[in-house]
Amino acid sequence: MTTHRRLFLTQVLSVSVLFVVLVFAIVPLVFGSAQYIVFFLLTGAYFMIILLFYQVYKNYVRPVKHLVETIDSLVSGNYKVRVHEDFHADTGRLQGAINELARHLQDLNRQEKMHARQLNSVIENMASGVMLIDQQGYVHLVNKRFVDLFGLTRERYTDSLYYDVLDQNQIDETVQEVFLYEQPIKNEITLTKDLTTYYLEVIGAPYFNQKHDLRGAVLVFHDVTEFKRLEQIRKDFVANVSHELRTPITSIKGFAETMLEDELDKELEQRFLSIIYKESHRLQLLIQDLLDLSKLEKVDFHLNYQVIQLDGLIRESVEMAKVQAKAKGMDLTIAGEEGLELSADYDRLKQVILNLIYNAINYSPNGGEVTIAAYNSSGYVKIEVSDNGMGIATEVLPRIFERFYRVDKARSRNTGGTGLGLSITKHIVEAHHGQIFVDSVVDEGSTFTIMLPKEQT
Numbered sequence: 491m492t493t494h495r496r497l498f499l500t501q502v503l504s505v506s507v508l509f510v511v512l513v514f515a516i517v518p519l520v521f522g523s524a525q526y527i528v529f530f531l532l533t534g535a536y537f538m539i540i541l542l543f544y545q546v547y548k549n550y551v552r553p554v555k556h557l558v559e560t561i562d563s564l565v566s567g568n569y570k571v572r573v574h575e576d577f578h579a580d581t582g583r584l585q586g587a588i589n590e591l592a593r594h595l596q597d598l599n600r601q602e603k604m605h606a607r608q609l610n611s612v613i614e615n616m617a618s619g620v621m622l623i624d625q626q627g628y629v630h631l632v633n634k635r636f637v638d639l640f641g642l643t644r645e646r647y648t649d650s651l652y653y654d655v656l657d658q659n660q661i662d663e664t665v666q667e668v669f670l671y672e673q674p675i676k677n678e679i680t681l682t683k684d685l686t687t688y689y690l691e692v693i694g695a696p697y698f699n700q701k702h703d704l705r706g707a708v709l710v711f712h713d714v715t716e717f718k719r720l721e722q723i724r725k726d727f728v729a730n731v732s733h734e735l736r737t738p739i740t741s742i743k744g745f746a747e748t749m750l751e752d753e754l755d756k757e758l759e760q761r762f763l764s765i766i767y768k769e770s771h772r773l774q775l776l777i778q779d780l781l782d783l784s785k786l787e788k789v790d791f792h793l794n795y796q797v798i799q800l801d802g803l804i805r806e807s808v809e810m811a812k813v814q815a816k817a818k819g820m821d822l823t824i825a826g827e828e829g830l831e832l833s834a835d836y837d838r839l840k841q842v843i844l845n846l847i848y849n850a851i852n853y854s855p856n857g858g859e860v861t862i863a864a865y866n867s868s869g870y871v872k873i874e875v876s877d878n879g880m881g882i883a884t885e886v887l888p889r890i891f892e893r894f895y896r897v898d899k900a901r902s903r904n905t906g907g908t909g910l911g912l913s914i915t916k917h918i919v920e921a922h923h924g925q926i927f928v929d930s931v932v933d934e935g936s937t938f939t940i941m942l943p944k945e946q947t
C-alpha cells in the first residue's frame with residue numbers, strides 16, 4: 491500500500507472513531523425521537539467528511555503523486571513517460587503542461603542524438619585522418635582514416651598521450667606550435683608503411699571553450715602522396731623536355747656559328763647545313779609530339795567518333811609506311827580477318843597504327859618482316875603489329891610506354907624517334923576505352939596488341 495493511500499485510510503479511520511465517540515457522547519444527551527435526528531445528522535456529517543476526504547485524495551493527492559513520479563522519470567532521462575491527463579481534475583492543466591514538456595524533451599533528445607550521429611558519421615567517413623587531443627595531450631578521438639594511416643588500433647590511440655602512440659617528430663612539433671601560438675599550423679610529414687612512403691599534410695588547429703581558454707587541438711591529416719607523385723612527374727617531364735631540346739639546339743647553334751665565323755668549302759658547308767636541317771627536323775618532330783601529348787591530356791579533349799572500315803584504314807597506313815619499309819628492304823604484310831568495323835577517331839587510330847608500324851620498321855634489321863593483323867574478339871577488335879626485329883628485354887618492357895623512355899637512346903635518335911610515340915599511342919588507345927599490350931623476345935621480335943571496343947557509348 492502506498493503512503494498516500496495509507497494516509498487516506500488513517501484519516502478515514504480517525505474520522506470514523508470520532509464519529510463513534512460523538513455518537514456515544516451526544517446521543518444519550520437527548521431523548522425520544524430527537525435521538526434519531528441527532529444520529530442521522532451525525533451520520534450525514536460523517537459521510538460528508540469522508541466524501542470530502544475522498545475528493546481531496548482523488549483530485550489532488552493522487553495526481554500530484556503521479557506528477558512527481560513522472561518528473562522523477564524525466565530527470566533520470568526517460569523522456570517517454572507521460573502522465574494520465576484527467577480533464578476534470580483541477581490538476582489537469584498541470585498534467586497537460588508536464589506532458590508537453592516531456593514531449594519537447596523527447597524531441598530535443600531525438601534531435602540531439604540524430605545530430606550526434608550525423609556529426610559522427612561525417613568525422614568517421616572523412617577522406618582525411620582526424621585526431622582530437624586535449625591540452626594535456628591525451629587523445630580523445632581518432633577516425634577510421636586516421637587508424638588506416640597510422641596503423642595501430644583505435645583503442646590503442648584513445649586515452650593515450652599522442653606522443654606515446656605517434657613517433658613522427660613533425661606531429662609533435664605541430665602540436666607544440668598550435669599550443670604555443672594558439673592558431674592553425676600546417677606541416678608535412680612522411681610515413682613509411684609496408685615499404686611505401688606516404689606524404690601527409692597535417693593541419694593542427696586549436697580549440698577553445700566559451701571563455702576562450704585553450705582546451706586542446708584538432709589535427710587533420712591529408713594524404714598528398716598522389717599529388718607529390720604528380721608534381722614529381724611534372725618536374726621530371728620539364729627536365730626531360732629541356733634535356734631533349736638542348737641537344738639539337740646546341741648542335742644547330744654550334745654548326746651555324748662555325749659557318750658564320752669560318753670560311754668553309756662548299757662540301758663542308760653542305761654537310762653542316764644538312765646536319766642543321768636534320769637537327770631542326772628532330773626539333774620539329776619533338777615539338778609536334780609534345781603538342782600532341784598536351785592536346786591529348788587536355789580536360790576537354792574529345793575524339794571524333796565515326797564508323798570505320800578497318801581494312802581501309804590499315805591499307806592506307808601500310809601505304810604510307812611503304813617508302814620507309816622499302817628503304818630497309820622490309821615487307822609489310824596485312825593478315826587476319828577482313829570486313830571489320832568499329833567506332834573510332836579515324837585520324838587518331840591511323841596515328842596509333844602508323845606509330846606501331848614505324849617502330850616495327852625502326853627496331854628491326856634490314857630485310858625484316860612486319861605483319862599487321864586484325865581480328866574480331868567479342869565486342870572488341872584486336873589489332874596486332876608484329877615484327878621479327880631486335881625485341882625488348884623483359885625487365886624494361888613495362889617502361890616503354892613512359893614518356894621519353896627509350897631502350898637504346900642513340901638508335902632511337904637516329905631513326906628520328908622522340909621517345910614519346912608509345913606514350914601518345916597508349917593515350918589514344920585508352921581514350922578509346924581500349925588497351926595496349928606488348929609481347930617481346932630479345933632478338934626474335936615484338937608483337938604490340940591493341941584491343942578496341944567496337945561500339946563507343
Ligand SMILES: Nc1ncnc2c1ncn2[C@@H]1O[C@H](COP(=O)(O)OP(=O)(O)O)[C@@H](O)[C@H]1O
Nearest residue numbers: 849850853890896897902907908909910911912
Ligand atoms: N617494335 C619494337 N621493337 C623493339 N623495340 C621497340 C619497338 N617499339 C618500341 N620499342 C622500344 O620502345 C622505345 C619507346 O618507343 P617510342 O615511344 O615509340 O619512342 P621512339 O620510337 O621515339 O624511341 C623505343 O625507343 C624502343 O627502344
Ligand SMILES: [Mg+2]
Nearest residue numbers: 849907911912
Ligand atoms: Mg616510336
